Structure formats: structure tokens, C-alpha cells
Amino acid sequence: MQPTFRLGLIINPLAGLGGSVALKGSDNVAEEALRLGAIPKATDRMRQALDVIMPYAEKLQIITAAGSMGQTLVEEMGFPVSCCYQPAENTTAEDTCKVASIILAQKPDLLLFAGGDGTARDIFRVVDDGFPVLGVPAGVKIHSGVYGITPHASGMVLKMLLDGQLVSLMQADVMDIDEVAFRAGTVRAKRYGEMTVPAAPRYIQSVKMGGREVDELVLADIAAEVIEHMEDERYIMGSGSTVAAIMEELGLDNTLLGVDLVQDRQLIGRDLNASELLAATDGFPVKLVITLIGGQGHILGRGNQQLSPELIRRIGKDNIIIVATKTKLKALAGKPLIVDSGDPALDAELSGYFRIITGYRDYVMYQVANPDLAE
Template identity: 70%
Template sequence: MKRFRLGVIINPLAGLGGSVGLKGSDGVANDAIAKGAIPKAQQRMQQALAVVLPFADTIDIITASGDMGADLCRQMGFQTNAVYTCSATTSSLDTQQAVTYLLEQQLDLLLFAGGDGTARDISAVVEDKLPVLGVPAGVKIHSGVYGITPHASGLVVSMLLKGELVSLMSADVMDIDEVAFRQGTVRAKRFGEMMVPAEPRYIQAVKMGGKEVDELVLADIAADIIESMEDELYIMGSGSTVAAVMEDLGIDNTLLGVDVIQHKALIASDVTAKQLLELTNDTESCPAKLVITLIGGQGHILGRGNQQLSPELIKRIGKDNILILATKTKLKALEGRPLIVDSGDPELDKALTGYYKIVTGYNDYVMYQVANPDLVEN
């Protein structure tokens, strides 16, 4: 029986800027590390590969040296061959050169961990020569080439290994201007497309861009939240729906970051994961609530552009203190697909499943499910 030849590429710097509020990693990796950021791309790839570990005897992994793949794959027990030696400090050039070498290895699939910048680098080399699948590990995940979570990416690979019928589709590679992003402006652009295994339950849609235009609905949602505010700390997540609440309060808002308010006044602006843990150190005497919205078209409420909201913070706040805001238009666009949490802690993601009361207007709510379909075994 022919062994499955799986290419593996990890961008070790992917996602570094998220937890420290830098809203990306492009060109700011050293700053992120100086602020205390901890690399997570290895962990994200490990979560994906753990799903296919039962098939290890039938897989040959072709990868790059060290942190770009070989160390992790060997540690997990896979038959591993490193065909490219990466630099001591990896860069986008390493990604592109590694993929160039991998293309010569007659791969069945290339699995990579990174963000939109990594997808761009790979797309520039792969084009339509090879099926690819991304493991989400970056701050920005606008492209449609990723699984909805690392576990979901692993499930798609396992379907291929089991010989299940999995079609291929073309998916857009998107990226944004990180400099503008850090200044609160989203400028998304299409950079090409790649072939991905087409499994709608597990592969994310390309993010819907643009600001909510139904200002009356947003005003109603804001009015409901403001009227219910008490003395707790309110951690205000990113996105235009949450921004509407801040605007009605007359508070400067970090559209693409996380702010903290109390008594309807700003306590801290554009905070990092560490700062949030410091601010919520005593939730018994000073309870905290989290106000978030979903990413249009995808349904993610945690783990996309708000990595400041760490698993430790979510556990501290508690499921019952998470307030989700969304217009009915955004919810209907999901066509029944559940909301998704991808916190980086699979056990926490499971604990957060269930039905939530979503604020959709003034005294107007719907019940909607957080289900993480990739955690449901076939």
C-alpha cells in the first residue's frame, strides 16, 4: 500500500503579535517576544497532527528542519524527512524556499501552520501544483485555505487517510495591510488561490469584510447592553458591533483591539493578554464580563483577531459572563452553522459549547449554538 506523503511547514513566528496586542506578526516578531509573547504555532500544528497520529505507520512526513517542522514531527513519532535546512531566525524566504524543495517530493498534501502572511508565501510558490491545508496559527485568518480549528484541519487529513471521498476546491488567499490594521483600518486584498480539500464542516469560509451598515440595529444592540451594565469590569472585544456600544457610551474605541471599561468609563485601552489577567486578578470582589461579537461569514467568536482573550482569562470570567452581540443578518448568513471558539485550549473549547442568548437588538435575543463541529467525531 502506498504511503501517504504529507508535507509539513510551520511558521514558528505566526501569531506572536496577537496576545500582546500587536494585531499581527509581520515585521514585529522581536517586539512581540520582548513584550512576553510565547510562540504557539508548534502547539497548533501538534493539535492537528495528534488527530492523524493513529495513521503514523502509513505516513511519510516531508518537512523543513528544526522549528519549521522536523523537531515536532520526530518528537511525535512520525517517519520524518527534512529536505530543507532553515535559518536560525526564520523568515518568509525560508517558507518559500522550503515549499520549493517540498514540491519536488511528490506530496499528496501540504499541511502548514501560520496566518495569512504564511498562506501568501506558500501560494506564491505552490499556485495550483499541490493541494494545501492550513492550520490556523496566526492573528489574521482571512483566507479560505484553513481549517476552522487545528483539530478540524487534522480531521480533514484523517478523512483523506481513511480513503473517504474529499473533493478539492479553489479557495482565496487573502491578507491585509498590518500597518493600517494596527491603526484601526482593515484593507483586505486577494493575493491568489490554492486548492484545498473541500469539507464544508471543517474548512472556514473567507471572512466577510466591511463594516455593519444597519446603524439602527447596532444602536438597538448598544442600548440593550448599556442599560444592563452594572459595576463589573466589561472587557470589550474587537469588531464594529462592539464598537457601536463604545460609540454610544462616548468612549474612544480600539476597533481591532480589546478595551476595558467600568462604570461606563474607560479603564484601559488596547490591552494585552497579560494586562487583562492583571486587571481581572480578583474577580470575586470585582467581577468581569466579556462582550464579543462574531466574525461575519465564519462564526468565530474567540481565536480570530482577539488572542488577547487567553484561555486563562476565559476560564476566570466564566461561560455565564460572556455576552455575545450580533445582528440577525450576520447570524442568518451562517446558514445554520454553529458559532465557533478556537481558544487554543481544546478542553476549554468543549466546555464553552452549548446554546447562548445572543443580543440582536433592544430587548431582542435569539438562542444560538456554539458547537465546534470538528470536536464531534464521525
């Protein structure tokens, strides 16, 4: 008889709340995010990961906390579950640390958690550096290298383990940023240490590359190309320094780490959240200008959750304009661009080759292809 795989599981139910409502994080702003209409999604992100291993339910024993931190979802999905902790009604970072400590004392084979960089830091506080963990991405800003590239990818790593594949372990950085500075437009990242994760480069994300592009001439060329072809549509201008260069060339105020709206080369909406973007584009032809996160390759789902699946479908694949320097693309070493919209069906629809604007009348064809969806 095959031995049972003991899986520790933690959901941070507040993770990612600030994304869709343009708060650029969830630390200490959960109440404000909920007031603005944010919908908790961390449980759904964990569900996407566990869906992959549903056929292995008989091989599993899941150890988790009560309620929204894990037990409700696990029981609903039909997995064998052992509840080890009763969190407060309004969970905090201390609940994450406490339940992690209790789970680790029961010696599971791996600790799976859903959250963002703050959650990874909480887990890091209590886990031994040699104990294997795996994150399911559910936060707004995910700089750490301990997460799957998508929730489904995290599930694929678990599937490899349950299939008995030989999976090595590696050290990955735990990173986080100052959210107060982030909301003011400054990225101030700090490395807190390392945790051990399964070595599955196809499915585990890289640590985000920090810093602004330094090649101003290339950015100016990219900006000139985009502006020259701007028509009457409304243009959603995504976050990041490459898009910021376009806004600077237009002479418009820019939300470096937010999403703005432009029409007739004029700013008509600044730092919009998901519901505001839907309202502002209803009934209008619209295009989306976005760039990739250096080192990771994500174009959706990292720091731009304002771009909801409903909005992306309204825009349409053909109206998505991707801009990037060749330096950023080369740094991916052939890895595809990744979409993690929160809707796996949409992620699959967006796969394929895109024409990337890399300069003035200069383009490359590059693939969008979540590796985990190719299975």
C-alpha cells in the same frame, strides 16, 4: 499493503506572535512581540492537528524542514520524517518559500502548513494552483479560506483522507490585509489568488466578510440593550464594529481592532494585551462582550488572542455576552459559532447554546459547537 501517504509539512514558528500582546499581527514585529512576552504557539497548533492522525503514523511519510519549522515536533511525536531543508536560526518568509519549493519537488500528496494569512501568501507564491494544500490556523488575522476552522479540524480533514474517504477538491481564496493600516484601525483586505484545498465545508473556514455594519439603527438597539444592563463589573469590550457601536453609545474611545476595559461606564484600559487583561481583572467580577466574525462565525481565536484561555476561564461561560445582528447570523446559513481559543478542552467546555443580543430586548438562541469536536 496500503500505500504511504506523503505529507509535506511547514510550520511558521513566528506565526501568531503578535496576537496575545495586542500587536494585531506578526509581520515584521516578531522581535517586539517576544520582548513583550509573547510565547510562540504555532508548533502547539500543528501538534493539535497531528494528534488527530497519530493512529495513522505507519501510513505516513512526512517531509519537512529542520528544527522549529517541523522536524523537531514531528520526531518528538514519533512520525516517520524526512528532513529536506535547514532554515536560518531566525526564520523568514523566504525560508517558508524555499522549503515549500523543495517539498513540492518531492511530489507529496498534500502540503500542510501552520501559520496565518502571511504564511498562506508565501505558500501561494510557489505552489501550483491545482496542488492540494491545507492550513492549520496559527496566525492573528486569518481571512483566507485555506485553513481549518481550528487546528483539530485540520487534523480531521487529514483523517478523512487517510481513512480513504472520497474528498473532493475546491478553490479557496488567499487573502491578507495591510497590517500597518490594521494597527491603525483600518481593515484593508486584498485577494491574492486561489489555492486548492480539500472540500470539507464542515471543517474548512469561509473567507471573512469585510466591511462595517451598515444598519446603524440595529447597532444602536444592540448598544442600548447592553448598556441598560451594565452593572458594577468590569467589562472587557472585544474587537469589531458591533462592539464598537456600544462604545460609541457610551461616548468612549474605542479600539476597533483591539480589546478595551470599562467599569462604571468609563474607560479604564485601552488596547490591552493578554497579560494586562489578566492583571486588570484579577480579583474583580468581570464580563466579556464579543461579537462574531462575519462569514466565518468565530467568536474567539481570530484577531482577539488577547483573550487567553486563562482569562476566559476566569470570566466563566455565563459571563460571556455575545452581540450580533441577525443579518450576520443568517449569513452563517445555520453553521454554528466557533471557538478556537488555543485550548481544545476549553473550546469543548464553551459548546452549547448562547443567548445572542440582536437588538433592544431582542435575542436569539444560537449554538456554539466546533463541528470537529463532535467526532
